[in-house]
Each structure stands twice: as C-alpha cells, then as structure tokens.
Amino acid sequence: MAGSTLGTLFKITTWGESHGKGVGVVIDGCPAGLSLCEADIQKFLDRRKPGQSRYATPRKEDDAVEILSGVFEGKTTGTPISLVVFNRNQQSKDYSEIASYYRPGHADYTFDQKYGFRDYRGGGRSSGRETIGRVAAGAVAVKILNELDITFITYTKSIGPIAVSSGHFDFSEVTKNPLYMPDAEAAENAENYLDACMTELNSSGGIVECIIKGMPAGIGDPVFEKLNANLAKAVMSIGAVKGFEIGDGFDVAKATGKNNNDAFVLGEDGRIAKATNHAGGILGGMSDGSDIILRAAIKPTPSIAATQRTVNQSGEEISVNIKGRHDPIIVPRAVVVVESMAAITIVDSLFSNMSARMDALKDFYS
Template identity: 50%
Template sequence: MAGDSLGTLFKISNWGESHGKGIGVVIEGCPAGMALTEEDIQPFLDKRRPGQSSITTRRDEADTVEIMSGTVDGITTGTPISLFIRNKDQKSKDYSEMAKLYRPSHADYTYQKKYGIRDVAGGGRSSARVTAGHVAAGAVARKVLTEALGVDIFAYVKSVQDLQLETAPDAINAELIETNLVRCPDQDLAERMVKKIEAARKAGDSLGGVVECQLRDVPVGLGEPVFDKLEADLAKAMLSINASKGFEIGSGFAGTLMQGSTHNDVFFDDEGSVRTKTNYSGGVQGGISNGMPIVFRVAFKPTPTIIREQETVNVDGKDVVFHGRGRHDPCVLPRAVPIVEAMAALVLCDHFLRFKAYKNLFDL
C-alpha cells in the first residue's frame, strides 16, 4: 500500500490497524538537540483518544505513547523517531457480520476491489484509529515550531450540522476551547451542540460539521509558489483525515460572493511590519505565508456507522439489510480538533525546515 507518508524534510510514515497490536509513526528530519519525552506528546493524544466523554465512542483506549528510538536521555539525536501506541480494547467480534457485506459510505467496497482483501475488524487501515499516529507526530512538529518560532496553533468546532459559531476568527478566545465536551469556544452554543449530538446518538444516527483552525505568529515566506503552495499542502493534509469532505482557507467559497474591490487585502505599515487590513487571503498569498494569521476550515461528514437499519449489498451483490454495530462517535468533530491541529503542525514544520534550508544555503 502506497501513500502512508507525508512531508519532504520533516517526513512521517504512519503504520498500524484499528484492531492490530498497535498504531505507530516514524518521523524523519526532526532536528537534533531538542528535548523530547513522552510527556511532550501524551497531552495531545489525550485530546484525541476514544472514550473521553459521553459524545464520543465508548472504546476505552489510554493511547499511551512510547518513544522507541531517536532520543538519548530525553534529547533528539537527529535519527528517525519511532512512536508506538498499543491497542488494548479491540472487540473484533463486533465486525463479523461486516465481512459479508459493504457498509454504506465506508471503505469496505473500494478496499476490496483495489486490494482483493480487506481487514474487516474496525476497518483496519481505513479506520480513524490510525490518526493517533498523526497526532503523536504532530506533537513533535508543534514542539519544533513552538521552540523555533513561537507559532500558536489551535482549532475548534465551528459548526455541528446547522448550529454555527458566528464569532470572527480574530475574536476567538482559545482558552475556552477545552472548557466543554464539544470543543467550541462559545459556551452557550457548545451546550446546544452537545444536546444535538446526544439526541442523534439516542436516535441511532450521526452528525457532521466544520472545524476551524488558526495558525498565529507564522513568519512570512513559508510555502512554495507552484505545486507545493502552503494552502495546497494544508488541503492535502486535511483531506487525508478520515471523514473530511471539504477544505477552504480565508474567505473560501464565501469569497465568490464578493467583488475584488472588497475582497482585496489592503497592505499597510504596522510599526515597521507590513500587514493587511483584512485577511480574506487567510494568511497565504501566492502559496506563501504573508505573516497574517492562517485561518482555514475543514468539513467533516456525519459518521457513516449508525445504529439504524440500512440497505446495502453483500459480497455476492445481493440486496441485504443490516444494523450498524461496534463503538463509534455520533459526531467526529470534538475528536477531529486535535487531529486538525496535528496535521497543520506537520505541514507547517515541514515548510519551515524547507525555508530554513533554502535561506541557509545563501547565508553561507
């Protein structure tokens, strides 16, 4: 299977299955000399792990990370860093029926046709469980960015179905994100979102929505102008997350309703730094960061596994009816927040190292 790696200089290779022995990731390109222990990574995995609240899957995994290589006495050596997260609460019998049919909106059919075989238990490699590796690697990337640049990365739930946060990005209070189950920085709206998700769970259904992410204090110059545009790489990373179905940056699709005279971000001098009066570009122009906050959104579909009767076909092509089983999130949004942050950190760290390599070449 190809397509398990991401990045150029800061490169990760993700491995593992939902019901295998564990999930892992190998990081290449992390600079030597940085302090790194499991305690730097674990808090981010705790935000992503299953079983953390009443509106997430009941699967009980501690998601405890182990650093297997790449450090000596808590310091990175510049060699590949291998991270391992053991699976401990697999219930593969929940999926025995799925081996004989194709679940609607799952990867069952496409995997079977492409590879001629599929891992039925938990969806195997197609499970969102593999994102534990993304989050672990993202924690390392975030530490590089924090120590080198002081970049601030935070995401939050902007909408759950028709309930939408109206607060402008520059007015978001990031300290409120972790004060409720749904990770929305508006407390009243968050309570309504939780009730809506709980109602969907009780009805055996699921909901989708949007996660918004901000990258603040990003320096000017990250990103390449043609195929490796910063927003293009962010889009690829975000659309690689399970259940993601849309990506937009800055004004996004809403910009199509504006005119150039109002959409253009006017430059001005801010005490010696060039800034823009508006940020419809979302912090990226010509594929390169312009020093303004990078703001983007990721749309997530309703969780495909629902505890309702559904029509589908079995492996013989015959019409069948089945009920979803297993432990699943009625809405992926709360747990998608740390995944979006991690993927953003991975892309940004890779482009930062590429920028440094380019600049240092001419600084010699």
C-alpha cells in the first residue's frame, strides 16, 4: 500500500491497524536539539483516546506512547523518530460478522475492489485508530512551532445543528465539557441533542475550527504547493472529514468584492496588517501574517446500531445492525487530529521556505 507518507522536508509515515499489535509513526526531518519526551506526546494522545465520556467509544486503551528512536538524553538527534502505541484492548470477535458484508459509510467495499482483500477487524488501516500516528507526530510539530511562537486554538465549532455563539465564546470552557466546545450553553444543548441521537441508535456530525496564531507572512508557494492546498490535503486525508474551508470558505460564493476583500492597513507597531480576515490568513497560496482560520466538516459516525440496508459478498441484499464499540460522534476526538495535521503541514512549509531567498540562505550559512 502506497500513500501512508506525508510531507517533503518534515515527513511522517503512519503504520499499523486498529486490531493489530500496535499503531505508530516515523517522523523524518525533525531538527536535532528539540527537547522531547514521551510526556510531551502523551498529552496530545490523551486528547483523542477513547473512553473519556459517554460520547466516545467505550474501548479502554491507555494509548501510552513509547519513543523507539531519534531521541537521546531528552533531545532529538536529527535522525528518524519512531513512535509506537501498542493495542491492548482489541475485541476482534466483535467484527467477525462483517467479514461477509459491506458496512454502509465505511471503506469495506472500496478496499475489496482495490486490493481483493481487507482486514475487517475494526476497519484496519481505515479505522479512526490510525490517527494515533498523526497525533503523535502532531505533538512534535506543535512543539517545534511553539518554539517559534506559533500557537493553535482548536475546538468543536458545531455539533449537528448546535453551533458555538461568538457572544458566548470562552476558550477556557473547552476542557470543561466532553465535547470540546468553547461555549457552555452550546455544549449543554449539544449534549441534549446527542442524547436524543443515541436514544434513536443514531450518530451526529459536526465542525472543527482551527486558528493558527503567530504565522509569519510569505509561507507557502503560489502554484501547486499553496499553503491552503496543502492544509486542505492534510485535513481532508483524515478519514471522517468530508469538507474543508479557509477563512469565509463557502460563504465567499454569496459575497461581493467590496465586502470580501481585506483592506491593508498599518498596525499599531507600524507593520502592514489587515483590517479584516475574510481570506483566513492566506493570499495567493501564501500566509499573509494574520491568523490562519480553517474548518473541517466531520461526518456522522457510520457505525450505528440502527438497522441499515447493505449487500453481502454473495451479492444478496441484507439488513444489518452494526455491533462493536463505536463513538456516537467523532468530532470531539477529531479536534486534536485536525490540529495535528495542520501543525505537520505548517512545519513542512516553514522548512521548505528556508530556501526561498538568497539573502536568507547567506544569513543561515554566514
């Protein structure tokens, strides 16, 4: 299988299956001298691990990360960093029934058509558990970016029809509710909505918003390696993501030039700034120095207990009720995954940008 590697200079390769021995990632291109320990990575993995609330799968996994290479005496060595999380609580028997049919909304059918064979235990490589490697690599990327004063604000913007209100926005609320919403009232309403979905043996989707602060201007390229295009690819590679937006996103289709253009102004420090940020921090494929604002639309969990129609491998139409341990909503656990993929992309773009100008190259080697 090709396609498990992302990046040019800061490169990650994820590996492993949901019900295999473990999952992990190899990071190539991390600079030497970055302070790094397992606790730095664990705090990110803890944001996505299962079993944290009634809105997450009850599968009990510590998701404890081990650093196998690339770190010595608490510092990265510049060599590949290999990270592993061993699976401890697989219940593969829960999935033996699905070997003979195709679950609606899953990759079962397309895997069979491409490979003629699939690991049906929890979805194999198509499982949400594959994102562990992304999040572990994202923890390293965020640590690099924090050294450059680039930070992230990532949260659940909406669940089903319930959206965060700008008037009630309080980022400190994110860690106070199981849905990672920065609005206590919206979180309570969303919990009631999810409870109703669960009563009906149903699931829900939602939107994750990520704000990247402190980005310098001029990162990215103007044609095929646009920063927004690479962010879109990275975020859209997350299995549950079905839509992506930068800035005003699809609302620009209803706008006019007069109200969509961001006027340039001189900031209080005398530097060039923008009066508004409809562009979401990227112009012509390159960062413009303002906040990068992106959103990812997450689909409802396809594994639901309600009766669904499908077809088995014998070509017969059947009805199924999906068994196993599944999230009634993916969104809260996807927040850190979206942040991680954005961080990995930003680091790679920053490294690529170092060769864009002769004066910068001379300064580096002088």
